Amino acid sequence: MNEDSLPSNKTRIIDPEAKRESILRFAHRLFVEKGYHRVSIPTIVEASGISTGAIYNLFGSKENIARTLYQKLMDSFMQSFQNRLQECTTTYEKLRAFAELIYELTEKDPDGVEFMLFMRHVEFIAGISPVCMTEPFKLVREIIKEGIACGDVKPGDYFVCAVTYTGAILRPVQLQLDCILPRPLAETAEEFIDNAWAAIKA
Amino acid sequence: MNEDSLPSNKTRIIDPEAKRESILRFAHRLFVEKGYHRVSIPTIVEASGISTGAIYNLFGSKENIARTLYQKLMDSFMQSFQNRLQECTTTYEKLRAFAELIYELTEKDPDGVEFMLFMRHVEFIAGISPVCMTEPFKLVREIIKEGIACGDVKPGDYFVCAVTYTGAILRPVQLQLDCILPRPLAETAEEFIDNAWAAIKA
DNA sequence: GTCTATAGCCCGATAGAC
DNA sequence: GTCTATCGGGCTATAGAC
Structure with a gap:
């Protein structure tokens, strides 16, 4: 799990903008390293510690991550x-x-x-x-x-x-x-x- | 179906070399047009009229088509x-x-x-x-x-x-x-x- | 050698609880 | 907003009849 989601111990304080940045950062690295089509959403989930749901909520699609980037x-x-x-x-x-x-x-x-x-x-x-x-x-x-x-x-x-x-x-x-x-x-x-x-x- | 496979009417005369060439030609066109990862074997089968079995027999893998090319x-x-x-x-x-x-x-x-x-x-x-x-x-x-x-x-x-x-x-x-x-x-x-x-x- | 049919897998995207 | 669980689909590659 991504430490960004757990700045204190119990309550999860979530900054959506920081989460967007984090997704972009990890996806970017993976896209360059492996090529867009060989990076799956589960790969990004694993690398970033951010859930599938959050990713789709923030970007709507994998393509849109690339477009934003x-x-x-x-x-x-x-x-x-x-x-x-x-x-x-x-x-x-x-x-x-x-x-x-x-x-x-x-x-x-x-x-x-x-x-x-x-x-x-x-x-x-x-x-x-x-x-x-x-x-x-x-x-x-x-x-x-x-x-x-x-x-x-x-x-x-x-x-x-x-x-x-x-x-x-x-x-x-x-x-x-x-x-x-x-x-x-x-x-x-x-x-x-x-x-x-x-x-x-x- | 590919006309190369049916030069006369009934008997199928199959030149494996011609078949290799044909697969390469169609795959090549598709790779350039759509990008390697968006071309599936079924797409090549449909475009070339050559069966999945023949393709795997002649090339062994999709990657190998690209490598040969x-x-x-x-x-x-x-x-x-x-x-x-x-x-x-x-x-x-x-x-x-x-x-x-x-x-x-x-x-x-x-x-x-x-x-x-x-x-x-x-x-x-x-x-x-x-x-x-x-x-x-x-x-x-x-x-x-x-x-x-x-x-x-x-x-x-x-x-x-x-x-x-x-x-x-x-x-x-x-x-x-x-x-x-x-x-x-x-x-x-x-x-x-x-x-x-x-x-x-x- | 070539075909059809399909196994087995993993994908992108969504549903529904919280 | 965020999670987990899962759906439907399409993929590569193979099996088995011919």
Whole structure:
């Protein structure tokens, strides 16, 4: 049983918000570790110590746990990205802020990055659109569009440049999460950011 | 019922190899469309017209269908890559051959590329290693290593350069398969190859 | 070798007491 | 709101006739 449900000894004081968080936390870990479809509700019950009934009461379905998780992660990411952008002026700085944020998150919260960016959400969250159509990625495309207009980025299709840049930045994250980068991402981040910029700069 | 099983009218002439191929073909399509875990054996039976018994006789398990498929695709890709490499001399040409092969395959056989490169195999094929540790990707790293040695590629970590290059090349494929590239890949391939090379050239 | 039928299991989701 | 117990269903894999 989850100790969150028994803060004193007899009376159960239950904070539903804490319970929601707890379910999300355990489900998140399991989803990343085993993949959504290999995590059953009983597995989450066992891991979190929270009962089936409570889970269905708070989320309604297993799919909805995943959906909530995804939205939280994406919202939080977008928020951080916008905060960092406020201190940037050039195209290079703005794109760099994107890359640095992702690389820092990959170190601090690898599960969060993996779930948000690399799971195949369309296979388990109905009606979801691909990751690259979300707000942060639209914003990167806008930044590059403006970069082309002001001569920072090479002339051409802005979409192509954006896809190149995000590809060059995100691939190292993927390999890092697969634990196969021979050196830690923190050490090589500068090189990756340089390379990605070299690919599209004017 | 599958017409392969009934080439004449009464007697069933059954070519086990043709049957294997047929199962692989239908399973492949379904895996890509719905994701491995949402495809059941009964679904494959219904789609292919081949019975449960035959499927288990020929493959032993659902996982083994996926494994066979993956190995076939990867072997065929490696073969094509090596063939094309024989006509290349410079680093640029060799890396270009990799990119062109993938872009051509993406047009000719999108399901093949999606299954081979973008499904999360670790979630359903036991003991499999990440895609980027397979022969073709090792070969790309070797090409880049030699490219650095001969001064074609910028000095630095060869692994970093390889990850940058494959990231910049593969990301457009992924977006194309998600049907969200605004223009067909054939039209923009040159730009992507240019960008990826610009990222790592000396 | 191939078929049909089904065993045996575990799943997601719900019911109903508290 | 939260619990335990359980339902109905669909799954992988096998058994046994042909």
